Amino acid sequence: MGAIIIFIQKAIGQGVCILYGANGEILTEKSGNLNLGVPGMMYMGGIAGLAAAFLYEKGVAVPNASVGFVLALLAALLAGALGGLIYSVLTITLRANQNVSGLALTTFGVGVGNFFGGSLSKLSGGVGQISVATTASAFRLKVPLLSDIPVVGDVLFSYGFLTYFVVVLSVYLSWYLNRTRQGLCLRAVGESPATADAAGINVSLYKYLATVIGGAICGLGGLYFVMEYSGGTWTNNGFGDRGWLAVALVIFARWRPLNALWGALLFGALYILYLYIPGLGRSMQEIFKMLPYLVTVVVLILTSLRRKKEDQPPESLGLHYFREER
């Protein structure tokens, strides 16, 4: 029983981070932008949140956890949005290639993360690694009272704010995309920008906003990782390939935030499954770590085989839209 509870908790811990990235990317891709800068934006969000909390805790004699919390949250959102903005300026205004711009953003973002993560404390005159225990404690605060319930409390109420927020966000995004007028317009932009333009929708504005807000959401994924998952510390490249898993999850979820919600749980479970299968040699563990990617490939193939209209990527995904070139 105890092992199962820990397994669920760990799977959720892995899943939340991926889910933020996937939600951000779903919003972005719905506008027709295939932003491969997700890992970069997640790194940027993570390090910005950490840096904000670090500078705050260092600058004040007695740091207050809630102030650190707000500062880290804002910094992560801004950094992620900045990543999305760079991508938007390049691809929407300057009409650069989407794949290449996204990969450049990933290079940049991962560099920013690892650079500051590795040398922030040195640059500000300290020694050793960054640690922001006070702020992290605010992110790790469990639901009061409810988390004391045995079993149910452990499984459902033992997480921090960002874990619950991502659930709310997924539900909201699903509602927004499918049930609101703006969501309809956004999907129109992603499917057929020329039609949307003819219908009087401001295509560039929608693309910009979706990509920038998508970036901010990705940034939260990085913040979750450094604060709630790692307890306010940084390890270079510790974030691993979670950014690409987020891109994989978008496909797995077939561009639906609610599918991503349970898909993230599945991915999280697959990600750590190798730790829980008894008698697994080290080599077989590596094979098990392939599972999330293999599952994604299978889903990708199946959706293209079935050709169901509602399961396909946005029609103009990865393409530019210039009004003059029709």
Next chain:
Amino acid sequence: MAKQIHGAREPLMHITKRQECSFLKAALIRLAAVALALVVCAGVIVALTGLNPVQVYASIIDGAVGSNRRLWVTLRDAVALLLVAVAITPAFKMRFWNVGGEGQVLVGATATAAVMIYLGGALPGWLLLIAMALASVLAGVIWGVIPALFKAGWNTNETLFTLMMNYIATQLVLFCVVFWENPAGSNTVGLIHPDTQAGWMPALFGLKYGWSLVIVVAIAAFMYVYLRYSKQGYEIAYVGQSVNTARYAGISVKKVIIRTMAISGGLCGLAGFLLVSSTSHTISEALAGGRGFTAIVVAWLSKLNTFTMMAVAFLLTFMGKGALQIASQFNLNENASEIITGIILFFVLGCEFFINYKVEFRRRKED
């Protein structure tokens, strides 16, 4: 500009497509972008470290080409990057977004290492090298053709498919590393055949990386001719322009997609061979080192011209090596290079706009 429509103001600026941009003008715009990027990078360096940026740039140059050995290491890595960039070029020309170079390099390297380890003593030196090269190409072909088959048959999204194949390849390497690890429990393979040097690329004219240089430059030149002057190259360009027109012209689109990805994957695999046989003599999941992704940027910035690629690949490797030097000299973290590379890429990607389009501002009424 044109006469104003009565009552409506002409917008502040408008954008028109350039018919063509002279080579000189395009080169100047690109140079300006790189210069601007370096200024921004200098600003970032000063803001972060308070160091003199001129001094920092001087040590970049020193780190990349400051000694004979450094120059060769930079060349060696530039050549590996160049081969991957050349490899993905035909796919990109076909508008098949092969972002799986990383994985194709890794499986090629794994196949190379497998042949090297298991046939190391059994074959004479030259035959072993050929067997290794063939195995690497074959592995790369398989890895590249799988997504191509699904793209050709069912139009499965190739960007996402090839991206996922990278991580499957990474795990495959990690799986093999456990089998081949040496010494046991170290989780690394270590140098393969350090004493007999079986399967190590020999020196050419006394130059340690001479063979790599010759092979890769030859392949780059061949690819230029292949894409520009052969029938198959023409078919690739056609499919890239418009699948429907290609079909109408009687080109078998499926065949072209699969064949081109076989070439692309195979050459990536060969890059894996060079990395193992000539550079590292070992295998690890970090062997490809992001080259599959950087190569995409190299290929794209070069407008898929393999000769331009040589310069771009060298420039990017140069910056990377130089930044490593800054890192050790000024006691910084080596990831500074990625930030600088990223900023340069943003500017160069952005400047293409000014080559393709002309921005005209509203003119003051003159009459």
